[in-house]
Amino acid sequence: MLIGIDLGGTNVRAAVVTRKGEVVEKAQRPTDAEGGPTKVVDNIVAVVKEAMERAGVGNGAIIAGAVGAPGPMNWQTGVVYSPPNLPGWKDVPLAEMVTSRLGFTVYVDNDANAACYGEFWSGAARDVDSCVMLTLGTGVGGGIVVEGRLLRGIDGTAAEIGHMCVARGGRLCNCGAHGCLEQYASVSGLVRTAADGIKDGRQTVLTERAGGDLENLTGKMISDAAQEGDAFAQWVIEETGRWLGVGIGSLINLLNPEMVILYGGMTAAGDMLFTPVRDMALAQAFEVPGKRAQIVTASLGDDAGVIGAAGCALQRAER
Amino acid sequence: MLIGIDLGGTNVRAAVVTRKGEVVEKAQRPTDAEGGPTKVVDNIVAVVKEAMERAGVGNGAIIAGAVGAPGPMNWQTGVVYSPPNLPGWKDVPLAEMVTSRLGFTVYVDNDANAACYGEFWSGAARDVDSCVMLTLGTGVGGGIVVEGRLLRGIDGTAAEIGHMCVARGGRLCNCGAHGCLEQYASVSGLVRTAADGIKDGRQTVLTERAGGDLENLTGKMISDAAQEGDAFAQWVIEETGRWLGVGIGSLINLLNPEMVILYGGMTAAGDMLFTPVRDMALAQAFEVPGKRAQIVTASLGDDAGVIGAAGCALQRAER
Numbered sequence: 001m002l003i004g005i006d007l008g009g010t011n012v013r014a015a016v017v018t019r020k021g022e023v024v025e026k027a028q029r030p031t032d033a034e035g036g037p038t039k040v041v042d043n044i045v046a047v048v049k050e051a052m053e054r055a056g057v058g059n060g061a062i063i064a065g066a067v068g069a070p071g072p073m074n075w076q077t078g079v080v081y082s083p084p085n086l087p088g089w090k091d092v093p094l095a096e097m098v099t100s101r102l103g104f105t106v107y108v109d110n111d112a113n114a115a116c117y118g119e120f121w122s123g124a125a126r127d128v129d130s131c132v133m134l135t136l137g138t139g140v141g142g143g144i145v146v147e148g149r150l151l152r153g154i155d156g157t158a159a160e161i162g163h164m165c166v167a168r169g170g171r172l173c174n175c176g177a178h179g180c181l182e183q184y185a186s187v188s189g190l191v192r193t194a195a196d197g198i199k200d201g202r203q204t205v206l207t208e209r210a211g212g213d214l215e216n217l218t219g220k221m222i223s224d225a226a227q228e229g230d231a232f233a234q235w236v237i238e239e240t241g242r243w244l245g246v247g248i249g250s251l252i253n254l255l256n257p258e259m260v261i262l263y264g265g266m267t268a269a270g271d272m273l274f275t276p277v278r279d280m281a282l283a284q285a286f287e288v289p290g291k292r293a294q295i296v297t298a299s300l301g302d303d304a305g306v307i308g309a310a311g312c313a314l315q316r317a318e319r
Numbered sequence: 320m321l322i323g324i325d326l327g328g329t330n331v332r333a334a335v336v337t338r339k340g341e342v343v344e345k346a347q348r349p350t351d352a353e354g355g356p357t358k359v360v361d362n363i364v365a366v367v368k369e370a371m372e373r374a375g376v377g378n379g380a381i382i383a384g385a386v387g388a389p390g391p392m393n394w395q396t397g398v399v400y401s402p403p404n405l406p407g408w409k410d411v412p413l414a415e416m417v418t419s420r421l422g423f424t425v426y427v428d429n430d431a432n433a434a435c436y437g438e439f440w441s442g443a444a445r446d447v448d449s450c451v452m453l454t455l456g457t458g459v460g461g462g463i464v465v466e467g468r469l470l471r472g473i474d475g476t477a478a479e480i481g482h483m484c485v486a487r488g489g490r491l492c493n494c495g496a497h498g499c500l501e502q503y504a505s506v507s508g509l510v511r512t513a514a515d516g517i518k519d520g521r522q523t524v525l526t527e528r529a530g531g532d533l534e535n536l537t538g539k540m541i542s543d544a545a546q547e548g549d550a551f552a553q554w555v556i557e558e559t560g561r562w563l564g565v566g567i568g569s570l571i572n573l574l575n576p577e578m579v580i581l582y583g584g585m586t587a588a589g590d591m592l593f594t595p596v597r598d599m600a601l602a603q604a605f606e607v608p609g610k611r612a613q614i615v616t617a618s619l620g621d622d623a624g625v626i627g628a629a630g631c632a633l634q635r636a637e638r
Contacts, residue, residue, distance in 0.1 A: 072607065130473055144573070146470055153575020154449055157608045160572040165603055168486050168565045177568065177603040246487045249496065253479040254463070254573070256472020284484055284496045288391065289476045 001057050002313050003048055003065030003104075004118075006111065006305030009033055009085030012040070014047040015303070016055040017310035019063075021122030023303060025055035033085065037092045045101045059103050066107040066313035068114030068305045069094060075156040078108040109312045111305060113150050113159060115298075116143020117315075118308025119261050123300040128258035132251050133298065134161055134244070136264035139174075140182040140189075144255065150312070162186065166246050184243035187219040187266060194222050194236045204232035223269055234272060241273045245280025252285040252293045263298035320376050321632050322367055322384030322423075323437075325430065325624030328352055328404030331359070333366040334622070335374040336629035338382075340441030342622060344374035352404065356411045364420045378422050385426040385632035386413060387433030387624045394475040397427040428631045430624060432469050432478060434617075435462020436634075437627025438580050442619040447577035451570050452617065453480055453563070455583035458493075459501040459508075463574065469631070481505065485565050503562035506538040506585060513541050513555045523551035542588055553591060560592045564599025571604040571612045582617035 001024065006013040008031060015026035027050035032039050044067065052058070070083035078095020080086070098106040109117075116133035125131035129148055135141040140162030144151040151158050162182030163175055170179030171192065183189050195214040198207055205225050210216045225233035248260050260281075266273065274295065282290045300307060320343065325332040327350060334345035346369035351358050363386065371377070389402035397414020399405070417425040428436075435452035444450035448467055454460040459481030463470040470477050481501030482494055489498030490511070502508050514533040517526055524544050529535045544552035567579050579600075585592065593614065601609045619626060 146465065147468075149466075151465055151574065153608065154577050155575055155607050155611055157605060158573060158575035160605060163572040163603075163605065164483070164569040165485055165565050166487050168562070175605060179565075243487070246484050246498075250483040250569075251573075253482040254477060254570075255470070256474055256477035258473050284482075286476060286479060286482065286494060288474050289472065292474055 001055070001061045002063055002310035003051070003106070004306035004308065004310030004313065005044060005048060005065060005067040005106075006114070006309060007031065007040070007044065007067050007069045008111075009070070012043050012047050013302070013306050014044070014051045015306035015310065016051050016057055017307055019314060021126075021307055021311060023307060024057075025051050026303075026306060027051040027054065033087060036088045037094075037097070040086070041094070041097050041101065044098055048102060062104045064105045064107065064313040064317040065098075065102065066109055066114070066309040066316070067094060067098060068111040068309040068312075069108055071110045071157070073108060073110065073156065075107075075109050075152060080108065105317065107313055107316050109309060110152075110156065112141035113143045113152065114308035114312055115263065115304040116145060116159070116261070116308065117150055117311050118300055118304035118306070119263075119298050120145045121311040122307055123304060124261050124296050124298055125259045130255070130257045131259040131261055132161070132255060132257045133261040133263060134248075136186055136262060136266045138186060138188055140186045146255065149315075161247065161251065164247055164250060166243065166250075181243065181247040185240055185247060187264075189243070190219055190222060190236060190240045190266065191217050193239055194233070197232060197236065202232045205230050206233060219266065226269070226272060237269050237272050238276045240266075241276030242280045245277045246284055248277065248281040248295065249284025249290070252281060252289045256289040257293055260293050260295045261298050262295070263304065267297045320374070320380045321382055321629035322370070322425070323625035323627065323629030323632070324363055324367060324384060324386040324425075325433070325628060326350065326359070326363065326386050326388045327430075328389070331362050331366050332621070332625050333363070333370045334625035334629065335370050335376060336626055338633060340445075340626055340630060342626060344370050345622075345625060346370040346373065352406060355407045356413075356416070359405070360413070360416050360420065363417055367421060381423045383424045383426065383632040383636040384417075384421065385428055385433070385628040385635070386417060387430040387628040387631075388413060388427055390429045390476070392427060392429065392475065394426075394428050394471060399427065424636065426632055426635050428628060429471075429475065431460035432462045432471065433627035433631055434582065434623040435464060435478070435580070435627065436469055436630050437619055437623035437625070438582075438617050439464045440630040441626055442623060443580050443615050443617055444578045449574070449576045450578040450580055451480070451574060451576045452580040452582060453567075455505055455581060455585045457505060457507055459505045465574070480566065480570065483566055483569060485562065485569075500562065500566040504559060504566060506583075508562070509538055509541060509555060509559045509585065510536050512558055513552070516551060516555065521551045524549050525552060538585065545588070545591060556588050556591050557595045559585075560595030561599045563592075564596045565603055567596065567600040567614065568603025568609070571600060571608045575608040576612055579612050579614045580617050581614070582623065586616045
């Protein structure tokens with residue numbers, strides 16, 4: 001058995017997972033991020049023990065575990081530097097702390113990489129050998145699997161798909177660069193595209209719903225308006241899809257993957273998002289790799305993180 | 320011993336290479352591309368035999384060979400489809416033809432991938448484990464090495480670095496897409512940036528040198544004018560460097576490589592090109608991977624192709 005842990009800013013989840021990537025039991029509790037590293041480690045330990053009790057397994061049955069944690073980090077030493085959504089963390093030796101408390105080896109990996117590996121191991125990409133995953137949230141995260149292995153890079157910072165430049169000199173990104181994919185294809189990018197259009201005088205129900213302050217606009221407002229038939233809101237979602245397609249076209253030309261997986265609430269928009277994504281990706285990519293790459297929705301939902309962390313643990317324990 | 324073959328549209332080169340990536344002897348002759356596949360294979364066989372005679376080695380000493388050939392191709396079957404600069408070629412079983420004529424196994428690999436592998440194996444990147452190479456010519460080609468292995472992709476079409484989109488809706492590329500890096504960072508892109516500036520009324524000696532027809536502009540004219548102190552020509556080279564830096568910044572965020580290698584006549588511009596390349600790459604990339612990636616000139620010159628092909632042959636024979 002393996003232990004997969006998904007450490008988010010709000011909740012921490014743990015699961016007991018088989019060597020084949022099936023979840024036996026799982027548990028969840030609040031992260032209590034404001035309690036600092038010691039409190040968070042307490043919660044990690046508690047949630048793992050809870051999942052293990054439910055599954056009826058003791059330490060003897062565990063090969064290893066891994067935490068998918070927000071970066072930046074050193075995945076080899078298991079030290080987490082200072083993630084924006086874990087306040088007060090500074091160079092925390094997370095792998096060491098959790099390992100000594102649990103009594104079996106626990107590795108640390110980047111959360112987006114772990115989720116990608118989960119989809120690769122037992123989700124949407126389980127029948128292929130290479131894939132790219134884009135997680136569409138406040139930002140755009142990602143993971144890359146090549147020939148069955150996570151592409152982590154020499155410092156473990158690879159697969160920052162949200163920070164490919166798709167428009168030189170374009171929108172300023174939180175990272176300090178300009179024109180990053182994240183500024184167009186994340187939920188924040190979606191909202192910004194809507195706000196820009198409204199400022200330019202486009203007619204939409206969103207103007208009223210924002211109550212005179214475009215700061216109030218949310219992704220949910222836009223998707224609701226689009227579902228109700230608001231033409232501008234639909235255009236915003238399609239335009240976001242075209243930006244995503246531009247980035248995906250580049251990824252296809254660079255990596256020639258078998259599959260591109262999209263994850264996040266935004267994918268609920270369905271064809272309204274996926275049709276422009278696929279059209280633009282095909283227009284930007286070469287024909288052979290463009291036709292090869294299936295562009296699909298993630299299939300594991302919130303379990304991708306725990307399953308993927310367990311898969312990373314297995315791969316690292318076996319190496 | 321290994322045999323490395325570099326099949327270009329103009330010349331075909333062959334070398335006898337040691338298992339450590341050192342060239343023992345080499346030979347070169349015209350490709351005679353217009354003679355069609357049979358004539359080209361005759362020339363490949365002749366040039367290999369010439370190199371082997373010079374080195375004083377017979378077939379018994381050869382582990383394997385490989386041809387670095389222009390794509391598109393299937394590197395696994397060794398069939399070359401229809402490369403733009405090998406007229407009359409259509410689904411040519413190159414590996415099979417050369418193998419049967421030479422009497423030892425000869426593989427086929429993409430030429431840009433082979434050159435990248437050459438620099439990785441025994442050139443600029445010989446002391447690192449991962450690198451990205453950009454070949455700056457009429458287009459922008461490339462190769463990617465991750466954890467010591469070429470990243471070829473499922474169809475062998477990966478590493479088309481020239482066809483990352485750096486400007487959505489930008490210049491139309493020969494591939495049919497818009498805003499490809501190649502349209503800004505190749506020699507053709509350099510010339511186009513100069514022509515656009517001249518049309519916009521920028522003052523430069525290039526206007527006169529083109530003799531009233533901007534179609535006459537060449538990369539050499541621009542670099543000569545820049546060396547002579549023409550401010551506009553210098554700006555054109557710097558601007559080309561900034562475009563390159565945008566693409567390299569994205570590659571660094573995606574792949575977190577130890578080294579980025581630039582190859583091609585354009586690199587003779589030295590700091591005039593490299594300073595804006597490095598400045599822009601650092602501005603676009605995250606700090607840790609940005610500082611990590613050394614951006615350097617290729618070190619093997621024209622030998623990268625034959626050495627890299629030999630290295631690919633060794634790796635494939637040993638697998």
